[in-house]
Amino acid sequence: MPDLYYFPTATCGYKARLTLAEKGVDFTHRVLDRDAGELVTPEYLALNPNAVVPTMVHDGRVLIESSIIMVYTDEAFDGPSLRPDTAIGRAQVAAWLKRADDAYLPALGAVTYGLFRRKQILLKSAEELAAYYLDIPDPERRAQRKSVVENGIAAPIVAQAFLTLDGMLADMEEALAGNGHLVDGGYGLADAALTPFVSRLDELAMDWMWARRPNLAGWWDAIRQRPSFGTVFDAFLDAKRKAGLRDAGLESREAVEKILAS
Template sequence: MTLPKGAADTDRPQLYGADYSVYVRIARLALLEKGVAYNLLPIDIFAESGIPDSHLARHPFGKIPALEHGDFHLYETGAITRYVDEAFDGPALQPADAKSRARMNQIISIADGYIYPHLVWGLYVECIEKPKRGEAPDEDRVESARGVAPISLTVLADLLSEHRWMCGDRLTLADLYLAPMIDYAVEVPEFREMFAEHRNLGDWWQRVTALDSFRDTQPSS
């Protein structure tokens, strides 16, 4: 994807990855919320031909996303999103005070450690993606995810409280991390029912889905 902001192609960050990836989408959301023009260069790490050597040179662990900005090379979504926030003009995506920033980092850690493995892989992939491919879900994995889902939602609802966004009145990286993960998880009917039990999360989700950046980064498939 190219976001037209008038910058020359050579000045734009180059983001490598696939648009279906949760973590690529997080990086794209951060770039868009900062108003940064960028190019998305497709890399499919699940391709039958394997991971290209050129990408392994960018990311030795063979993951996505990876970022190039001029002669600066970076991988790991946490590093990329913080770099984007700090290197470019635009609205700050990290709180200025220590307590709120710590809360943001806590929520990101929750997303990485519990939401992504259990709600995306344990529920969405097992209950939605595998049946589409004619594969049987791993019931043990689904059962484990079912146990984590209500705890995760209660924790997020408690942290959100009556705020507009996860860390207060302003959008932060915490919201951008959760958004692509929740977007997959709500496709699972039983998770959607759990989610609907938390009014404040529903209000937050309406604000998330109204973001131009969220709509502009919807996966193509």
């Protein structure tokens, strides 16, 4: 049985957990407390030097990076195949996973921190704030986080992030035309990979971004009906966090609309 290390609201943790749920794989939950510093303990850094989640340990082997874990899960365990049989179909899945990792994930992080998480972080003392930034091992990521926390939606990276995510939604709308899933062949890894991104925008009351995208709206309705969605997204319900995300999104709507109209 694999072990999966994650924290409850991690986008990439959602991706891995959705894949495990769709495959019907039992696993040991190793739930970490990000705010308590459990991503930077010597024990966890020995598994994942990047100090991020998820991390899977299976048969004594350590796997990091959510997309790698997703593909491994599909190949290593019994259950329905989550990738097409055709070479072109698998290439299309790989393209979605790459875009999710390279473009959409940094964008969603900037949006989440710029609208919501910064409010909690700015409550820290000066000493706590300095320690918080130092716990981010990558210098570029540390500098970006500092800019987002200090400037919020006014940070250039946050504005660009909304444009990136709007482009993601446009690409999804096009891919879903005449097809209920992102890649021909039924529900698969591409759908699982993109679900947490749409979910976070929905939590931020940004569902207006797909009001005129009927293919995407239909896909999102269907995704929320899947048993895996409830298994993963209802596992750690936090009413205070939910309300905070929604309020942050509503407060920012006018600014976001201006960004997207520019």
